[in-house]
Amino acid sequence: MMEVSEAVAAVLREASAFEPHAISLLDALGLVLAEDVRADADSPPFDKSLVDGFAVRLADCVASLPVIETVAAGQVPTRSLDRPAAIQIMTGAPLPVGAEAVVPVELTSEQIGASGGVHVSIPIKVASWKLDTNILRRGASTKLGDLVVAAGSELRPQELGALAECGLARVTARRRPRVAVLATGDELVPVEQAPGPGQIRNSNETMLCAQLLRACAEPVPLGIARDERAHLRERIDIGLQSDVLVLSGGVSMGEKDLVPSELAAAGVRQVFHKANVKPGKPIWFGVLDRRPNSRTLVFGLPGNPVSSLVCFELFVRPALRRMMGVSSAESVAVKARLTAPHTTKGERPTYQPARLEWQSDGPIVTAIPWVGSSDLRATVAANSMALFPVGDQTYEAGSVIEVIAW
Amino acid sequence: MMEVSEAVAAVLREASAFEPHAISLLDALGLVLAEDVRADADSPPFDKSLVDGFAVRLADCVASLPVIETVAAGQVPTRSLDRPAAIQIMTGAPLPVGAEAVVPVELTSEQIGASGGVHVSIPIKVASWKLDTNILRRGASTKLGDLVVAAGSELRPQELGALAECGLARVTARRRPRVAVLATGDELVPVEQAPGPGQIRNSNETMLCAQLLRACAEPVPLGIARDERAHLRERIDIGLQSDVLVLSGGVSMGEKDLVPSELAAAGVRQVFHKANVKPGKPIWFGVLDRRPNSRTLVFGLPGNPVSSLVCFELFVRPALRRMMGVSSAESVAVKARLTAPHTTKGERPTYQPARLEWQSDGPIVTAIPWVGSSDLRATVAANSMALFPVGDQTYEAGSVIEVIAW
Numbered sequence: 003m004m005e006v007s008e009a010v011a012a013v014l015r016e017a018s019a020f021e022p023h024a025i026s027l028l029d030a031l032g033l034v035l036a037e038d039v040r041a042d043a044d045s046p047p048f049d050k051s052l053v054d055g056f057a058v059r060l061a062d063c064v065a066s067l068p069v070i071e072t073v074a075a076g077q078v079p080t081r082s083l084d085r086p087a088a089i090q091i092m093t094g095a096p097l098p099v100g101a102e103a104v105v106p107v108e109l110t111s112e113q114i115g116a117s118g119g120v121h122v123s124i125p126i127k128v129a130s131w132k133l134d135t136n137i138l139r140r141g142a143s144t145k146l147g148d149l150v151v152a153a154g155s156e157l158r159p160q161e162l163g164a165l166a167e168c169g170l171a172r173v174t175a176r177r178r179p180r181v182a183v184l185a186t187g188d189e190l191v192p193v194e195q196a197p198g199p200g201q202i203r204n205s206n207e208t209m210l211c212a213q214l215l216r217a218c219a220e221p222v223p224l225g226i227a228r229d230e231r232a233h234l235r236e237r238i239d240i241g242l243q244s245d246v247l248v249l250s251g252g253v254s255m256g257e258k259d260l261v262p263s264e265l266a267a268a269g270v271r272q273v274f275h276k277a278n279v280k281p282g283k284p285i286w287f288g289v290l291d292r293r294p295n296s297r298t299l300v301f302g303l304p305g306n307p308v309s310s311l312v313c314f315e316l317f318v319r320p321a322l323r324r325m326m327g328v329s330s331a332e333s334v335a336v337k338a339r340l341t342a343p344h345t346t347k348g349e350r351p352t353y354q355p356a357r358l359e360w361q362s363d364g365p366i367v368t369a370i371p372w373v374g375s376s377d378l379r380a381t382v383a384a385n386s387m388a389l390f391p392v393g394d395q396t397y398e399a400g401s402v403i404e405v406i407a408w
Numbered sequence: 409m410m411e412v413s414e415a416v417a418a419v420l421r422e423a424s425a426f427e428p429h430a431i432s433l434l435d436a437l438g439l440v441l442a443e444d445v446r447a448d449a450d451s452p453p454f455d456k457s458l459v460d461g462f463a464v465r466l467a468d469c470v471a472s473l474p475v476i477e478t479v480a481a482g483q484v485p486t487r488s489l490d491r492p493a494a495i496q497i498m499t500g501a502p503l504p505v506g507a508e509a510v511v512p513v514e515l516t517s518e519q520i521g522a523s524g525g526v527h528v529s530i531p532i533k534v535a536s537w538k539l540d541t542n543i544l545r546r547g548a549s550t551k552l553g554d555l556v557v558a559a560g561s562e563l564r565p566q567e568l569g570a571l572a573e574c575g576l577a578r579v580t581a582r583r584r585p586r587v588a589v590l591a592t593g594d595e596l597v598p599v600e601q602a603p604g605p606g607q608i609r610n611s612n613e614t615m616l617c618a619q620l621l622r623a624c625a626e627p628v629p630l631g632i633a634r635d636e637r638a639h640l641r642e643r644i645d646i647g648l649q650s651d652v653l654v655l656s657g658g659v660s661m662g663e664k665d666l667v668p669s670e671l672a673a674a675g676v677r678q679v680f681h682k683a684n685v686k687p688g689k690p691i692w693f694g695v696l697d698r699r700p701n702s703r704t705l706v707f708g709l710p711g712n713p714v715s716s717l718v719c720f721e722l723f724v725r726p727a728l729r730r731m732m733g734v735s736s737a738e739s740v741a742v743k744a745r746l747t748a749p750h751t752t753k754g755e756r757p758t759y760q761p762a763r764l765e766w767q768s769d770g771p772i773v774t775a776i777p778w779v780g781s782s783d784l785r786a787t788v789a790a791n792s793m794a795l796f797p798v799g800d801q802t803y804e805a806g807s808v809i810e811v812i813a814w
Contacts, residue, residue, distance in 0.1 A: 027599070031618045046782060047603060054661040074635065076594030078606040093660045094595055094711065094782075096606045107661050143783035150785055158814075159622060160787035163615030163713055167608075167784060171600040188482030189500055193433070194577040197453060200484040200502045202573075209569030212437045216565060229480065254499045255460040255513050305500065307569055337768045362743045362808075364770050376452060376500075377549035378573060379556055381566035402768075408564075 006316060006351060009277040009287070013317050014331055016273060016289045017299060017324040020176040020245075027162050032218040033175040034327040035155045035165075041148045042168050044141035048096040052136045055091065056110060056122050057101035062086040063128040066121040069112070073098070088122050097137060103128065104136040154329050176327040181318075182241035183210045184224040186234060186252040186261060187305055192226065205378065206250040206310045210303075213314050217322050219246075227252075234264050242268060242290055242298045245325065248318060251305030253286045261302045262286055270300050277317075278392075280350040281309040281375035285317060306375035312353050312387055315408055335389065335404040338367035344397045346390040355384035358405050367405045384408075412722060412757065415683040415693070419723050420737055422679060422695045423705060423730040426582040426651075433568050438624040439581040440733040441561045441571075447554045448574050450547035454502040458542045461497065462516060462528050463507035468492040469534040472519070472527040479504070494528050503543060509534065510542040560735045582733040587724075588647035589616045590630040592640060592658040592667060593711055598632065611784065612656040612709075612716045619720050623728050625652075633658075640670050648674060648696055648704045651731065654724060657711030659692045667708045668692055676706050683723075684798075686756040687715040687781035691723060712781035718759050718793055721814055741795065741810040744771035750803045752796040761790035764811050773811045790814075 004012065022036035051057065058067065067088040071081045075094040083089065083100030091097065091104060105124050115121040144150060150168055151161050157175065165173055183206075190204040191197050204226050211221035222244050227237040229252070241247035252261035253275070262275060270288040277285050286302030301318050303310045315333065324331040338358055346352060355370040369388050372380035389404040390397075397403065410418065428442035457463065464473065473494040477487045481500040489495065489506030497503065497510060511530050521527040550556060556574055557567045563581065571579055589612075596610040597603050610632050617627035628650055633643040635658070647653035658667035659681070668681060676694040683691050692708030707724050709716045721739065729737040744764055752758060761776040775794050778786035795810040796803075803809065 027614050028617055028621070031621055043603075045785070047608065048606065050782075052780065054665070074594060076596070076606055076635070092665075094593070094608070138780060138782060142779045144785050148785075151788055155788070159615045159618035160717060160784060160790070160814075162618045163611045163717070164784045164788050166599045166611035166614040167713070169599060169602070169609060187500070188480065190482070193572045193575060196575070197449075200454065200482055202453065202500070203575060205569045205572035208433050208572040209565045211434055212565035212568045215434070215437055229482070259460070259498075307573070311566060311569070336766065360742065360766055360771065362770050364768050365766065373548045374458065374544060376456075376544060378566060378570045379451070379550050379554075382557055382561070382570050384566070385564075408566075 003276045003278050004274050006277055006279050009274055010317060010320055010332060012273050013287060013321050014324055017321040019327045020325050022174045023177050024172040025175045025177065026172050027166060027170065030157045030173050030175045031162060033157050033178065035151055035153055035157055035161070036174045036176055036327060038149055038153050039151045039165055039168055039170065041144045041146055041150050044146050045144040045167065046138055046140060046142065049137060049139050051091045051093060051095055051097060051104045052138055053104055053106045054093050055104045055106040055136065056088040056124070057083065057091045057098055057104050058088050058124065058128070059083050059100060060102045060129055060131060060133065063124045064126065066113070066123045068115060069120045069122050071098070101137065102133050103131050106136065154327065176325065179219045179246055179322050179325045180222055180244040181214050181219045181246040181248055182222040182224050182244040183207055184227055184237050184241050184247065184249045186227040186229065186249055188229045190226045205307055206305065209307060210248055210250065210310060210314060213311070217319055218326065219322050229260060231260060231264060234260055235268060238264055238268050245298060246318070246321065247298055247300045248303060248314070249301065250303045250310045253284045253302040253304060265300055265302070278350050279316070280348065280352045281306060282313040282316070283350060285313050287317065304375070307378040308355065308372070308381060309375040311381060315387065315406065316353065333406050335406050336365055337402050338365035338405045340397055340399055340401045340403060341366050341368045343399050344369050345395070347394050348390055348392050351392050352390045353387040354390060355381045356386050356388035356405060357384055358386040358407055367403065409682045409684050410680050412683055412685050415680055416723060416726055416738060418679050419693060419727050420730055423727040425733045426731050428580045429583050430578040431581045431583065432578050433572060433576065436563045436579050436581045437568060439563050439584065441557055441559055441563055441567070442580045442582055442733060444555055444559050445557045445571055445574055445576065447550045447552055447556050450552050451550040451573065452544055452546060452548065455543060455545050457497045457499060457501055457503060457510045458544055459510055459512045460499050461510045461512040461542065462494040462530065463489065463497045463503055463510050464494050464530065464534070465489050465506060466508045466535055466537060466539065469530045470532065472529045474521060475518070475526045475528050477504070507543065508539050509537050512542065560733065582731065585625045585652055585728050585731045586628055586650040587620050587625045587652040587654055588628040588630050588650040589613055590633055590643050590647050590653065590655045592633040592635065592655055594635045596632045611713055612711065615713060616654055616656065616716060616720060619717070623725055624732065625728050635666060637666060637670060640666055641674060644670055644674050651704060652724070652727065653704055653706045654709060654720070655707065656709045656716045659690045659708040659710060671706055671708070684756050685722070686754065686758045687712060688719040688722070689756065691719050693723065710781070713784040714761065714778070714787060715781040717787060721793065721812065722759065739812050741812050742771055743808050744773035744811045746803055746805055746807045746809060747772050747774045749805050750775050751801070753800050754796055754798050757798050758796045759793040760796060761787045762792050762794035762811060763790055764792040764813055771811070773809065
């Protein structure tokens with residue numbers, strides 16, 4: 003039986019990053035950029051004003067100045083400051099040649115000069131201002147050719163803004179994995195149906211689809227497969243058309259646990275079955291090579307909801323990250339202090355629902371009481387899983403343990 | 409001029425939570441539940457087996473036992489254990505009356521008994537097992553009527569799973585705010601167009617739409633409004649049909665800054681114009697009462713991209729949270745230690761792009777160098793904004809400052 007770290011490594015050996023595609027900017031939110039993007043121009047692309055006001059030469063600011071032009075944003079100045087004069091300018095507009103500062107409009111007053119033209123009065127103190135006050139020079143933030151967003155970056159709102167600034171309406175990124183979700187088991191009924199004797203509702207499909215959406219994948223819900231070979235096989239074959247097929251249930255030791263054998267019949271090569279983990283020991287993982295460079299990863303998650311939740315985070319999530327091109331695909335554990343004593347009776351390493359809180363003196367974690375892998379309500383109070391190694395042990399409050407945030 | 413805290417309070421006075429609606433489960437991911445949901449049945453709904461194996465009475469486990477029935481998941485037992493016997497049972501299946509433990513199949517062996525029936529051999533140690541080993545009793549995790557998910561909870565994958573378990577295909581939640589995004593300014597060209605002299609690309613629309621998606625809102629991009637009254641007014645009137653209208657640009661002191669006057673002409677009541685903040689001082693906020701219980705909040709964000717980004721997080725985001733029913737709508741600042749010395753020359757409280765990292769001994773923060781509010785590239789290295797109060801000051805490395813994560 004594999005340890006979790008071995009099982010994750012086995013999953014990641016089979017998963018590979020998708021080929022980069024052109025994806026429209028907003029659709030790429032949350033995806034990973036596949037190529038370095040460099041500035042296609044200086045930013046700002048011209049010397050520009052940071053305020054609404056009057057562009058001047060500093061030495062001229064000892065008297066009122068004639069206003070020889072007005073430049074709005076989107077316009078370009080036609081005059082230059084080669085003699086004592088002011089050019090009215092709006093925030094973001096290109097500066098006239100010769101400008102040394104922009105005097106904010108609220109510091110000035112305008113009047114009609116003797117010759118009938120508009121003049122602006124400027125406070126005398128401006129003459130001693132630093133050169134380039136309220137001016138942003140061309141290329142001050144980015145120069146043509148500078149790296150703006152590096153390959154491997156997650157595309158957040160600010161990256162998308164920066165890429166739009168570079169003129170990219172589409173970016174080269176790795177697409178969302180399409181992930182089929184298939185719950186199996188004769189005991190399952192759809193959510194909207196009242197369970198009969200011995201039946202339970204199919205809550206895993208909704209939960210797994212939501213986990214996939216949070217992971218930026220595209221869920222393809224396939225409903226419930228009955229514990230009947232022909233029906234299960236037909237559903238499996240549909241699921242195998244996606245990048246990943248996630249099944250829940252049907253992987254234990256029961257006589258009705260048909261999933262491994264039907265996957266084998268469908269040509270899926272088993273990589274491992276069972277891992278030394280609680281919850282989730284019966285987890286199954288395999289691969290179908292559909293054609294060169296096109297494979298489907300298949301995860302058979304145990305059917306109990308907490309097992310499904312935990313195994314998704316432990317095993318499926320790293321595979322999705324790898325496909326999407328995230329540089330470190332493994333889940334990262336943080337070390338956190340236990341808020342209360344905790345006793346384990348672990349025949350297997352246990353990933354227990356827990357609440358992780360970021361405090362100013364470091365993270366703290368509270369293990370959430372649970373009655374086992376069917377206790378989904380315990381996870382409602384949780385935002386993470388705390389790892390307790392194998393063995394009977396009592397941890398004092400303040401003990402430092404590993405936690406993986408969901 | 410309002411301080412940031414006053415301005416946020418003014419925004420939140422005008423924003424109110426939407427009426428609850430029935431929303432299908434997966435569409436509600438990220439939204440906030442509007443009513444307490446209680447269990448509609450015990451969970452598990454029957455005494456169930458945690459393993460594949462044989463249900464037995466402990467005292468009977470001193471010899472091989474006749475297997476009198478097999479119960480798969482989804483089936484119900486028809487026999488009870490009222491004499492020495494075993495009933496084969498699958499994980500998750502309902503236990504027969506009288507069962508005291510389930511012996512995992514891998515600890516047993518089956519053979520044909522003298523009378524021709526199937527018998528199972530069980531290790532003698534089982535007789536000393538604790539009552540209910542490998543059994544989860546009815547209601548062990550949740551009892552009928554127990555609170556499963558409380559009103560006000562964010563709907564994450566595990567909440568959706570727990571609600572599905574309760575039979576809710578639709579949940580009562582507050583819907584996503586529809587938010588129109590309108591960039592203004594003659595200097596703007598669409599992303600795919602090469603800027604001419606004095607022009608820049610409209611990167612704010614993409615960035616703000618992405619920020620809205622991250623905030624679980626529904627963006628309605630309205631393109632670019634020219635600095636021309638009739639055209640701007642037509643675009644504003646379309647935007648005012650949404651729950652929120654976010655404009656960028658056109659709120660400074662320039663002659664072409666038509667946004668406040670055109671909003672007033674459209675009937676939008678100004679709540680404030682300008683806040684004591686850098687970047688973002690020209691921010692404008694107002695309200696249109698369309699009909700009883702239906703209003704549009706209007707934010708005029710400054711056009712420089714970092715101003716837009718920061719003002720969205722400072723002012724728009726709390727309003728969205730309030731509409732969606734999040735109990736604490738205000739952004740929460742964390743205290744973090746500066747990784748390097750930092751000098752401010754602040755005429756206004758400054759929210760500087762920063763990188764916040766969660767370390768095992770507490771959060772640390774690094775201010776990202778920037779050349780001002782047009783420097784979107786600085787935000788690509790950032791994941792937060794660090795607050796530096798007004799005044800010229802040098803902070804030593806290790807100084808504790810406030811940071812708001814994006």
